[in-house]
Amino acid sequence: METQVYRRKVVVKAPQGLHIRPCTLVAQLAMKYQSRIRLGKERIQADAKSILELMTLGAPHGTELDLEVDGPDAAEAVQSLTVLFESDFGMSPPAPQSKPAAAPA
Amino acid sequence: MKLCEFVVADAIVPDLQATTKEQAIRSMVASLRAAGSVKAEDEEGIVSAILKREELGSTGIGNGVAVPHTKHASVDKLVATVALARDGVDFSSLDGEPVYILFLLVSPPDRPGEHLRGLENISRHLRNQSFCKFLRQSKTKEAVLELLREADNNEI
Numbered sequence: 001m002e003t004q005v006y007r008r009k010v011v012v013k014a015p016q017g018l019h020i021r022p023c024t025l026v027a028q029l030a031m032k033y034q035s036r037i038r039l040g041k042e043r044i045q046a047d048a049k050s051i052l053e054l055m056t057l058g059a060p061h062g063t064e065l066d067l068e069v070d071g072p073d074a075a076e077a078v079q080s081l082t083v084l085f086e087s088d089f090g091m092s093p094p095a096p097q098s099k100p101a102a103a104p105a
Numbered sequence: 106m107k108l109c110e111f112v113v114a115d116a117i118v119p120d121l122q123a124t125t126k127e128q129a130i131r132s133m134v135a136s137l138r139a140a141g142s143v144k145a146e147d148e149e150g151i152v153s154a155i156l157k158r159e160e161l162g163s164t165g166i167g168n169g170v171a172v173p174h175t176k177h178a179s180v181d182k183l184v185a186t187v188a189l190a191r192d193g194v195d196f197s198s199l200d201g202e203p204v205y206i207l208f209l210l211v212s213p214p215d216r217p218g219e220h221l222r223g224l225e226n227i228s229r230h231l232r233n234q235s236f237c238k239f240l241r242q243s244k245t246k247e248a249v250l251e252l253l254r255e256a257d258n259n260e261i
Contacts, residue, residue, distance in 0.1 A: 016217040019224060020172060024162055024199065051166040051199070052232055058225025060218060 005070045006078045010039075010085035017060035020051065022089040027051045029084055035071025037081070048081070106222045107257040108230065109250070111183045111210075115140035117246045118188035121207070129194045130155050130173050133186050133209040140186075143211065147179040151211055165198025170231055172224065174210035183212040183219045185227075187249060189241060205241055206231070230256045 014022040030037045030048040037048035041063060046053035048067075059065060067085075069077045116136040123129035134152050137143045143151055154175035158164070165171040171194075186209050193203025208227050212220040230236045236256055243249045255261050 017221045019217070019221055020164055020166065020174070021162060024166070028199070052168060052170070052228050055166075055224050055228035056232060058221050060221055 004074060005068065006074045008067045008078055008082060010065050010067050010082060012059045012061055012063045012065065013085065013087065014089040015061055017063070018054060018057055020055065023051045023054035025084060025089055026054055026081070029080060030077070032080075033069075033071065033073045033077040035069050035074045035077045037071075037077055038066075038068045040066040040068065106219075106226050108226060108253040109257055111223055112185045112187055112208075112253055113137060113140050113142045114246065114250050116142060116184075116186035117249045118186065119243060119245050119249055121188040121190040121194070123190060123194055124192075126159060126173075126194065126196050127156060129171075129188065129190065129196075129207060130159075130209065133173070133188050133207065134211075136188075137184060137186050137209075137211070142180075142184045142186075143177075144179060147177065151175060151177050151179070155209070159197075163197040163199065165196030165200075165204050167198060167200040167202070168231070168237070169193070169202060169205040170237075171196045171198065171204040171207045172210065172227065173207065174212070174220070176214040176220070177211050178214055180211050180213055183210060183216075183223050185210045185223065187240075187253075189243065189249070206237060230261075233261060236261050 012018050039046050039048050041057045046057050118136050123132050131152055138148045155173050158175050164173050188207040190205050193205050196204045239252050
């Protein structure tokens with residue numbers, strides 16, 4: 001059975017770029033899938049399951065990367081990786097504790 | 106950016122004596138202090154910050170490599186050191202394997218780009234199996250430095 005190759009652009013929204021922690025999160029997520037998952041920036045191609053390879057992208061905040069997924073669970077992998085890239089990789093400072101709503105007058 | 110531009114030659118630790126992550130980090134920061142790249146009064150603060158960062162997730166990135174790091178206001182440019190652990194150090198790496206090659210980075214908080222370029226540079230060389238093999242075989246500071254120079258010149 002032929003599998004479809006999914007290609008999509010993703011943008012690095014992590015405020016400090018794709019440093020080790022975001023790379024780790026991407027690799028950990030990618031490793032859950034059987035599909036071959038690549039992230040590319042210009043001529044650099046990285047295996048998304050390797051933190052080391054992801055680090056070689058050196059992608060700062062705002063970089064557009066080419067996501068290419070090929071394999072039996074490609075559709076799910078694309079979906080979950082896109083969601084991760086849409087987030088800020090949990091890098092935002094924790095939100096201030098919300099004050100209890102004022103009692104109605 | 107080249108390795109020799111931010112790896113402090115005098116701070117290289119060719120034979121790291123450490124069995125734990127904390128010992129390894131302490132020893133590497135002490136080496137940066139001895140080389141004059143971080144001040145004695147900042148040493149403990151830098152060690153604590155690096156250990157705190159490790160709590161968020163190990164920087165043992167697999168393939169026997171760890172890249173402990175922190176941002177710290179006491180440095181005005183990216184400084185780093187390399188250590189080689191002959192017997193390996195348990196770093197709670199993602200692949201569960203001990204680490205043999207450690208790059209420790211301290212960068213100014215206001216320059217995330219520099220940190221990212223440093224990581225990019227280190228990871229590009231660490232991808233090269235020959236570089237890792239020769240690095241692990243290096244027994245002296247001079248040998249490590251020579252290898253870093255060769256890597257900078259793409260001679261490996």
